[in-house]
Amino acid sequence: MSAILQGAGAGAAAALSPFNSIDSNKLVAHSRSSLSVRSKRYIVAGSDEGTNKSFGSSSLIARRSQPLMIPNAVAATKADTASSSTPSKSGHELLLFEALQEGLEEEMDRDPHVCVMGEDVGHYGGSYKVTKGLADKFGDLRVLDTPICENAFTGMGIGAAMTGLRPVIEGMNMGFLLLAFNQISNNCGMLHYTSGGQFTIPVVIRGPGGVGRQLGAEHSQRLESYFQSIPGIQMVACSTPYNAKGLMKAAIRSENPVILFEHVLLYNLKESIPDEEYICNLEEAEMVRPGEHITILTYSRMRYHAMQAAKTLVNKGYDPEVIDIRSLKPFDLHTIGNSVKKTHRVLIVEECMRTGGIGASLTAAINENFHDYLDAPVMCLSSQDVPTPYAGTLEEWTVVQPAQIVTAVEQLCQ
Amino acid sequence: MATAFAPTKLTATLPLHGSQENRLVLPIRLAPHSSFLGSTRSLTLHSSRRLNHAHATRRSPPVVGVQEVVKEKKSINSLLITKEEGLVLYEDMILGRSFEDMCAQMYYRGKMFGFVHLYNGQEAVSTGFIKLLTKSDSVVSTYRDHVHALSKGVSARAVMSELFGKVTGCCRGQGGSMHMFSKEHNMLGGFAFIGEGIPVATGAAFSSKYRRDVLKQDCEDVTVAFFGDGTCNNGQFYECLNMAALWKLPIIFVVENNLWAIGMSHLRATSDPEIWKKGPAFGMPGVHVDGMDVLKVREVAKEAVTRARRGEGPTLVECETYRFRGHSLADPDELRDAAEKAKYAARDPIAALKKYLIENKLVKEAELKSIEKKIDELVEEAVEFADASPQPGRSQLLENVFADPKGFGIGPDGRYRCEDPKFTEGTAQV
Numbered sequence: 116m117s118a119i120l121q122g123a124g125a126g127a128a129a130a131l132s133p134f135n136s137i138d139s140n141k142l143v144a145h146s147r148s149s150l151s152v153r154s155k156r157y158i159v160a161g162s163d164e165g166t167n168k169s170f171g172s173s174s175l176i177a178r179r180s181q182p183l184m185i186p187n188a189v190a191a192t193k194a195d196t197a198s199s200s201t202p203s204k205s206g207h208e209l210l211l212f213e214a215l216q217e218g219l220e221e222e223m224d225r226d227p228h229v230c231v232m233g234e235d236v237g238h239y240g241g242s243y244k245v246t247k248g249l250a251d252k253f254g255d256l257r258v259l260d261t262p263i264c265e266n267a268f269t270g271m272g273i274g275a276a277m278t279g280l281r282p283v284i285e286g287m288n289m290g291f292l293l294l295a296f297n298q299i300s301n302n303c304g305m306l307h308y309t310s311g312g313q314f315t316i317p318v319v320i321r322g323p324g325g326v327g328r329q330l331g332a333e334h335s336q337r338l339e340s341y342f343q344s345i346p347g348i349q350m351v352a353c354s355t356p357y358n359a360k361g362l363m364k365a366a367i368r369s370e371n372p373v374i375l376f377e378h379v380l381l382y383n384l385k386e387s388i389p390d391e392e393y394i395c396n397l398e399e400a401e402m403v404r405p406g407e408h409i410t411i412l413t414y415s416r417m418r419y420h421a422m423q424a425a426k427t428l429v430n431k432g433y434d435p436e437v438i439d440i441r442s443l444k445p446f447d448l449h450t451i452g453n454s455v456k457k458t459h460r461v462l463i464v465e466e467c468m469r470t471g472g473i474g475a476s477l478t479a480a481i482n483e484n485f486h487d488y489l490d491a492p493v494m495c496l497s498s499q500d501v502p503t504p505y506a507g508t509l510e511e512w513t514v515v516q517p518a519q520i521v522t523a524v525e526q527l528c529q
Numbered sequence: 530m531a532t533a534f535a536p537t538k539l540t541a542t543l544p545l546h547g548s549q550e551n552r553l554v555l556p557i558r559l560a561p562h563s564s565f566l567g568s569t570r571s572l573t574l575h576s577s578r579r580l581n582h583a584h585a586t587r588r589s590p591p592v593v594g595v596q597e598v599v600k601e602k603k604s605i606n607s608l609l610i611t612k613e614e615g616l617v618l619y620e621d622m623i624l625g626r627s628f629e630d631m632c633a634q635m636y637y638r639g640k641m642f643g644f645v646h647l648y649n650g651q652e653a654v655s656t657g658f659i660k661l662l663t664k665s666d667s668v669v670s671t672y673r674d675h676v677h678a679l680s681k682g683v684s685a686r687a688v689m690s691e692l693f694g695k696v697t698g699c700c701r702g703q704g705g706s707m708h709m710f711s712k713e714h715n716m717l718g719g720f721a722f723i724g725e726g727i728p729v730a731t732g733a734a735f736s737s738k739y740r741r742d743v744l745k746q747d748c749e750d751v752t753v754a755f756f757g758d759g760t761c762n763n764g765q766f767y768e769c770l771n772m773a774a775l776w777k778l779p780i781i782f783v784v785e786n787n788l789w790a791i792g793m794s795h796l797r798a799t800s801d802p803e804i805w806k807k808g809p810a811f812g813m814p815g816v817h818v819d820g821m822d823v824l825k826v827r828e829v830a831k832e833a834v835t836r837a838r839r840g841e842g843p844t845l846v847e848c849e850t851y852r853f854r855g856h857s858l859a860d861p862d863e864l865r866d867a868a869e870k871a872k873y874a875a876r877d878p879i880a881a882l883k884k885y886l887i888e889n890k891l892v893k894e895a896e897l898k899s900i901e902k903k904i905d906e907l908v909e910e911a912v913e914f915a916d917a918s919p920q921p922g923r924s925q926l927l928e929n930v931f932a933d934p935k936g937f938g939i940g941p942d943g944r945y946r947c948e949d950p951k952f953t954e955g956t957a958q959v
Contacts, residue, residue: 448940
């Protein structure tokens with residue numbers, strides 16, 4: 116069970132709802148008061164992914180009974196199966212793409228400057244239905260169907276952001292944003308700096324990426340590895356309906372340009388999320404399954420492969436800690452570091468290619484910062500450095516499978 | 530507004546003429562003296578090229594050769610500008626010219642570095658357009674942006690300091706010659722890669738339209754995007770022409786066709802060198818104007834800006850102009866014909882305006898001289914100011930990377946990196 120909280124001001128943990136057991140040793144409160152600019156109170160709930168199913172799993176929800184402002188406490192329990200879950204008192208079930216839509220719609224209701232632009236976002240409702248119904252509600256200018264010109268409409272979104280709007284730019288597939296690299300690198304990432312801080316670019320660039328089901332090489336790209344060096348942008352990857360909605364809202368509210376990576380295969384994940392408003396912290400990682408023996412760092416779809424492997428590993432007597440890093444740039448070195456200091460072994464499981472991926476950067480960061488705490492070299496499981504083949508068997512072999520994760524853990528824990 | 534764009538409206542033919550009374554609908558006729566001189570060949574103009582009125586009403590919006598407009602106006606004895614306007618235009622062009630000349634001096638004295646692109650010779654375009662704009666209108670430029678910034682109202686001090694890399698520069702010394710930004714004056718840059726500013730300009734125009742149609746604010750702001758002939762072979766240009774015309778964005782695309790993209794002649798790079806023709810292909814008027822004559826540019830600009838403010842959409846204006854210096858201060862400028870340079874030097878826009886003002890008895894020579902002196906002093910003062918300004922300290926290194934510095938993330942100790950005192954000193958590792 117994990118709860119990720121966002122709040123302003125220091126405070127102790129509030130009383131928790133009964134079906135939540137909190138190990139107070141694991142409660143870490145940090146003072147972030149100097150930085151938080153939000154005076155609004157949030158009720159924040161966490162979600163847990165503890166089953167071995169990739170899709171359709173229901174999750175355990177922790178609810179705080181009072182809306183207290185708790186600074187970024189990470190509470191963790193040992194429970195890792197959903198079978199003992201008690202249904203939450205309120206909350207509604209939805210699919211991940213609906214969660215994204217809900218987050219987007221709430222932000223568009225809240226601030227009339229938030230608008231959407233992209234191909235087929237309007238009348239078509241979005242190629243993955245994330246913007247379904249929004250054009251009917253908000254009009255064709257607020258949910259803008261663009262022609263097929265990624266570079267120009269991304270730049271247009273940036274120009275609009277510079278002049279006061281808050282566009283959410285959709286790449287129909289993240290791979291298409293390769294065409295917008297000029298704008299993303301030069302204007303999105305760097306313009307705030309080259310203008311001496313005069314212009315802010317509060318855009319959100321989002322879309323589905325990752326390896327799907329035989330979509331072919333060009334539709335199966337992982338652009339997070341290409342964008343990670345661009346200074347001035349933040350990158351987050353959502354993996355559950357809960358964090359999808361929370362990250363979408365946080366990204367829209369952020370003054371920084373944020374790239375939100377969704378995954379083609381995760382849009383139909385079902386989960387129950389709180390009715391109350393919440394947002395997730397853009398810079399924080401998510402504790403998925405606490406453990407003692409080894410830290411598994413992962414994100415997006417590989418989270419589910421890691422959790423599937425975790426089930427096998429538990430049966431074999433291992434106790435893996437699984438962390439969904441969520442924030443691809445910057446890395447949450449605090450959560451990661453605490454974990455490394457506890458387990459002394461790190462396995463990174465990612466979908467990026469071996470060369471130059473997020474895993475490669477994360478390996479370097481961990482070696483630099485936590486070298487003394489490691490009992491074994493950091494191992495990184497990534498996709499093969501090949502264009503993703505169309506054939507199903509070949510495609511399966513390019514990405515990391517749960518069996519490989521199990522083998523790697525066994526190897527590291529010898 | 531439930532639907533701003535009903536599907537049927539999108540497929541209807543565009544209303545081409547706006548209010549008929551003010552439209553300058555003339556057959557296109559490029560007068561002989563505006564033939565392009567290239568070092569490889571001359572462009573011969575076909576005298577039979579006239580725009581059929583019938584064609585104009587069919588699909589392509591009317592295109593205008595402005596020489597005729599000006600001649601007609603002059604012939605009925607009315608002047609194009611008042612004395613006050615004339616002085617404003619003259620001062621702005623003198624400022625542009627003196628500033629750029631000073632830049633060259635300072636560069637060779639080692640006060641500024643890198644790529645510096647000077648605007649000498651093209652002042653009529655900047656002055657002709659920007660002096661018609663309000664403070665809240667936006668301007669987007671390229672790397673040849675010093676004079677656009679000055680015309681828009683950014684102080685000479687701020688621009689010179691930026692070039693010297695000092696904290697008092699308009700971008701705190703972080704941008705440099707190719708990135709002149711000013712939020713106060715709505716100068717949206719300053720871009721190093723050609724073409725990358727055009728979508729930004731399109732976005733600023735989109736904002737105007739959004740404010741008017743969605744937020745229901747009173748917004749008549751227009752955006753003027755300046756770029757060169759080389760850019761007109763770049764995809765971003767065409768993508769933005771399409772979107773701007775499609776949504777009738779309040780933007781004016783101004784091509785400063787100086788015939789050369791570093792060492793590449795426009796004629797060697799472009800299948801059809803007449804850039805104004807590309808406007809009608811996208812459903813907007815395309816206008817060709819003599820960019821060495823500030824009054825002609827101004828007349829076209831008035832029309833284009835009014836069109837945009839009225840919500841009638843974009844205009845593509847091709848200004849035939851010339852840069853007297855090389856592409857940048859590092860360019861030896863060996864490829865251009867001496868004859869070509871001489872031809873355009875004889876059409877110096879400042880000399881032309883001076884002649885007009887004096888011949889039409891709008892001003893006296895002494896008044897112009899005093900403007901020149903005033904500008905000289907202003908530019909000198911700007912240099913002194915820039916010289917005396919401090920260079921950025923180490924603490925500035927990590928500032929302005931993010932609007933919200935939480936973007937640097939959480940460090941191993943649990944605090945946000947930007948809370949680390951070393952961060953503000955600029956010595957933190959992020």
